[in-house]
Amino acid sequence: MKYVMMFVETEEFAKQLEAMGELEREAAYEAVLRWFADNSDRITHHVHLAPVHTATTVRLGTGEPVVTDGPFVEGKEVVSGFAEVDVADLDEALRMARSWPACPVVEIRPVS
Amino acid sequence: MSGPDHGRASEEVLARVVREHAGRLAACLVSLLGDFSAAEDLVQDAVEIALRRWPAEGVPERPDAWLFTVARRRGLDVLRRESNYRAKLAQLQWPQPARDDDRLRLLFTCCHPALSPAARIALTLRVVCGLSTAQIAAAFVVPEATVAGRLTRAKRKITEAGIPYRIPDPEDLPERLQGVLAVLYLLFNEGYLSSTADRAQARDLVDDAEWLAALLADLMPNEPEVAGLLALIRLHRARGAARFDSRGRLVLLADQDRGLWDHAAIAEASALLMRTARAHRRPGPYQLQAAIVACHAEAGSFEHTDWAQILVLYDMLLHLAPSPVTRLHRAVALRYAKGPAAALAELTGLERPLARYPLYHATRAELLRELGDTDQARECDERALTLTANPAQQALLYERLSWR
Incomplete structure (x- = not known):
């Protein structure tokens, strides 16, 4: 089954990232690269x-489309990336998500 | 149709027979069809037909064969457009060859963490125990449509999100088993706490919870926490008869008539707990909670309670599974081991996490009253009263407030 994992960053996570020294940040990026390599199949x-x-958002509906600055929901949590994965079932996707080394929230949805 | 229950079958007999067979049939059909939702619909149809016909006709001699035949016939009928399912069902013959109990897989699917907690409970009752939507709705005092919607959404999610029908891999098993135990414990609590005299005719969820725990203990004999939960449920149930007085009012542990307790059941559950502890030497939160209840259950009178031992068990429990509610319970034990002042001191720091927990305020009220601070005690009782919807708890608090 195919799923999309949405990686969600929080304000707190962004601050932590900001506060990191150069070496620390490099290690964090490396962990992410390793996760992608480990799961490449x-x-x-x-x-x-x-x-x-x-981000720029376009709202279509009644009348002229409205273009606004910013993401579609103003919130403390924002999607920062996606990965499409092909696995046996939700349990396998969950196991992958559990080992994700970066941002603190991952939403998993099957591809319809 | 003949058999021992010929003539009329009571609600209790129906519940027992359906529970014994519905889950097995569901497990077998899910395996065969590979479609949780379609299989579950067939079983539920068969169960509903049985619940309509058995009260008048009596329970058939082989209820499993009866349910099987009805589900199969219904399947061939309903699924006639789905040639894939139809072909599979056509091969299905009675008697079924003996096979491993698939109900374990069923249980793990129903209690999957990707389902909402309410859905996990409803689905387990429905699929593993064979309760109808109406029975679940009545047990939880919610509209039938609410339960029906919850079940439909859960079944759709299982199919569409790819929730697997299998026992989790070893690396996921400990956590997933915790999830299953949590569902059974919630179910037990729901039945135990809402069991008041005026709801005597409602479905006994405690009975379902005990049955499920026994089934799980049978299927997973190497998991001591499962036996721990089973012992915990049995120890609570063994004291059930003394929990309410003749007018349906809650009786506190100290005031219960211990002659009404089922001492044979207490001895049996304690023995199970001891056997489990010796065989596995892997204590866990359910085993420890059961051991605490066993300490109470084995005391000849309230005055003979071994509070020192209970405190040791609470310390171990807090070490393994720290929680504010457990600290509150430990404080109550401390009151009897060291007095009300020590217990009250122990409650500091729990105010924030337990602000909306009625027993926190009720316990504080008791301690304050004992220390002579009646004004503050009343305030706490009043606060507890605003937080509980349980009629038996409310009655007890009203009574306390009617004192001066």
Whole structure:
């Protein structure tokens, strides 16, 4: 089954990242790269998004589409990347998500 | 249709027979069809037909064969468009060859952490115990439509999100087993705490919880915590008859008539606990909670309670599973070992985590009253009263407030 994992950053996580020294940050990135390498046979596709301040939202509906600055929900949690994985079932996806070494929230949804 | 229950079958007999067979049939059909939802629908249909017909016709001699035949016929009928299911069902013959008990897989699927806690309980009752939607709704005093919606959403999620139908891998097993035990414990608590005299006719969820724990203990004999939970449930149940007076009012442990306790059941559950502890030497939260209840159950009178031993067990429990509620319970034990002032001191720091927990305020009230601070005690009792919806607890608090 195919699932998409959405990696969600929190304000607190962003602050922690900010506070890291250069070596520490390098180690953190390395852990992420290792996770992708360890799971490469399951990951079919993945993207990392540019920071949330670059987001633009278009709302379509009645009348003219409205373009606004920022993400579609103003919140403390923002999606920072996606990975599409191909695994046997939800348990296998959950196991992958548990070993994710970076941002503190991962949402898992099956691809319909 | 003939058999020992020929003529009329009581609610209790129906519940027991259905529970014994519905889960097995569901497990067998899920394996065969590979579709949790379709299999569950067939079993539920068969159970509903049985519940309609058995009270008048009597329970058939082979209820499992009866349910099997109805589910199979119904399946061939309902699933006629799905050639895949139909072909599989057509091969299915009675008697079923003996096979490993698949109900364990069923239980792990129903208690999967990706389902909401309420859905896990409803699904377990429905799929493993064979309760109908109406029975679940009545047991939890919620509208039938609410339960039906919850079950439908849960079954859809199982299929669409790819929740597997299998026993978790060894690396996930400890955590997932904890999840299953938590569901059974919640179910037990729901039944135990809501069991008041005026709800005597409602489905006894405590009975279902005990049955499920016994089933799990049978299927996982190498997991001491399962036996611990089973002992815990049995020890609580053994004292059930003394928990309410003739007018349905809650009787506190100190005031209970210990002659009403089921001492044979207490001895048996304590023996199970001891056997488990010796065989595995792996204490866990359920075994420790059961050991605490066993200390109470084995005391000849309230005055003979071994509070020192109970405090040791609470310390071990707090070490393995720290929680504010456990600290509150330890404080109560401390009151009898060291007096009310020591117990009250122990409650400091629990105010914030337990602000909305009625027993925290009720316990404080008791301690304050003992220390002579009646004004503050009343305040605490009043606070507890605003927080509980349980009629038996409310009655007890009203009574205390009617004192001066």
